[in-house]
Amino acid sequence: MEVPKGKLIAIGGNEDKGTEPEPNFSQKNNLNFFGLQILSRIVQEIRGYESNIEVITSASSIPVEVGQNYLDAFGKLGCKNVGVMDIRNREAAQKPEMLERIRKCEGVLFSGGNQLRLSSIFGGTEFLHILQDRYMNENFMIAGTSAGAMAMSNTMIYQGSSSEALFKGEVKITTGLGFIKDVIIDSHFVTRGRFGRLTQAVAANPSCIGIGLGEDTGVFISEGKYLEAVGSGLVIIIDGHHIRHSNIADLKEGSPISIENLIVHVMSKGNSYDLRSRKFSVETTSAS
C-alpha cells in the first residue's frame, strides 16, 4: 500500500452545528473550537508561524464567525499567512482561484459543522483530487475538527443519536473525503456519550478501526497509520477485529444489537496506536 507523505490531524471539536442538534451546548461554544495547543501542533508540522494555511469553513452554517475565530487564533500564534475559504457549493469549489489557492497552500483545516456538506460539496471534485494528491505526495497537512474530522475517512458517520445508537439502523453512514481508509472517526466522543454509535459502525464492518475523539483532543496521523493522541482529553480506540459474535446482519431494524469481544483502548496525550499492527503504545512511536 502506498504510504502518504502528508499528515492528518483529526480533532474532536467543541461543538457541532447543523445536522446534529444535541441539547445543552451553550452558544458560546458554538464555534467548534479547540485550544491553541493543537493549533500550534498543526503549524509546527508545517513551517511554523510562516505556514500558509487555508481554513475551509464549508461545513459550518456560520462560516463568517468560524473563519474569523480561526484567523484570531492563528494570529495569537503569530501566523499571518492564513486564509479562509468559504465554499458554499460545488460550483464555487470548481473556481480556478480556489483551485489555485489549494495548490499553493501548505495545509488546510476543515472547520466543524455538518459533515454531509463536506462530502456533498467536495465529493468527486478537482478540488478534492488536488487535496488527495498533495496529501499522498507532499508534506501536506490536512486538519479537521468535529465534522471536519469525521469527514476525513472513507467511512463517515453522518447521523445517529447517542441514546439510540445501539439499536440497528440508528447510525447512518456514508462515504467521506477518503484521505484515510479503514477507520471511522467520531467526534465530541466523551461529552456526548457516543460509544454506542461508534460501536455500531465498527460492528457493521470490523475492518474499520473506530477512533472516538474527545473535545479539545485529536489524533495526529503520519504515514497513514501512526496515530498519536494530542490535546487535553482522550481518544478512544475501538478494534472490532476480534469480534467473535455479532448479530448485526441478522437483526431487524430497530432491534438491540449484541457484540462479543470488542477491544478498547483509552489514549491520552503522547500515547500512540499503529493502525496496521493494531498495537497501542504508551510512548509516541509515530515517524517524525
Place this chain on the structure above:
Amino acid sequence: MEVPKGKLIAIGGNEDKGTEPEPNFSQKNNLNFFGLQILSRIVQEIRGYESNIEVITSASSIPVEVGQNYLDAFGKLGCKNVGVMDIRNREAAQKPEMLERIRKCEGVLFSGGNQLRLSSIFGGTEFLHILQDRYMNENFMIAGTSAGAMAMSNTMIYQGSSSEALFKGEVKITTGLGFIKDVIIDSHFVTRGRFGRLTQAVAANPSCIGIGLGEDTGVFISEGKYLEAVGSGLVIIIDGHHIRHSNIADLKEGSPISIENLIVHVMSKGNSYDLRSRKFSVETTSAS
C-alpha cells in the same frame, strides 16, 4: 466460594433523582420506572402473581409517588401481595415490624434515587444482614433499579459526571450493600454516556467486571455469577482483566487517563455472561 441460592435483578432504571441531577430528563420520567416485561420476570422467578414483595423506596426523595407507581404496576400484573417500605433513616430500619416484614417476604425491590442513601441507611444494620442471609440461603429475590441496582455490589459508584469521567478522580466510589462482589454496576448507561465513568472504575480495580445497564434493561443474576440480559435495551460488559497498561496509579488528580486493552461486550435480551469464566454467550446459559 459459597453459591447464593437467591437471585438478583439489576435494572438500568429510567431516571435518577437525588445526587445525580443530569439535565434533560423530563418530569414524567422521574419515577425510575421500567417496563412490565422486567417486572413480570421478577415475580415469575418467585411465585408468580401471588409473590409477597416489598418495595423499598428509601433511595428516593419522592417515596410516596414512587411507591404508588410500583403498586400500580405490580397490580397490572395481578400482584396484590406487594408492600411499600419507606425507611427514611437508620433508626427506622431497626424497627421490629420492619425486620419482621423483611423476614417474611419473598423478594424486595429497591427503587431508584440516591444510592448513597441506601448504603448510609442500611450499611451494617440487622435489616441488611437479614437480606444478605436470605439471599445466600433461600430462593430469595433482590431487585433494584437505577440507584437500587448500583447499590447491589460491594463496589458502588456514587458520583461522576459523564463528560469528565475519564479524568482521574472524577468518579467517586464507596461500598455498596454487598449482595455481589467483584462487579461494578452503572445505570442509565446508554442515554447518559457513562462509558467513561465505568471504565475508570474498572481500571482502578480490574478484578471488578463493569456492568453498564441501559434504560428499561437489566441483568438477571443467578448463583452469584450467571448474568442474563433482560428488557428492551442493552447491557455493556467491561472486562479489565486483560489491561496491559494503565496509568491510573501514577497520574495526578484531574489528568486524563490511558488504558490499553479493555474487553467490551454488548449484550441484548437473551445473551448471557459468566462472571467467573468471563465468557459471553449468545444463548442463555444461566442455571434455572
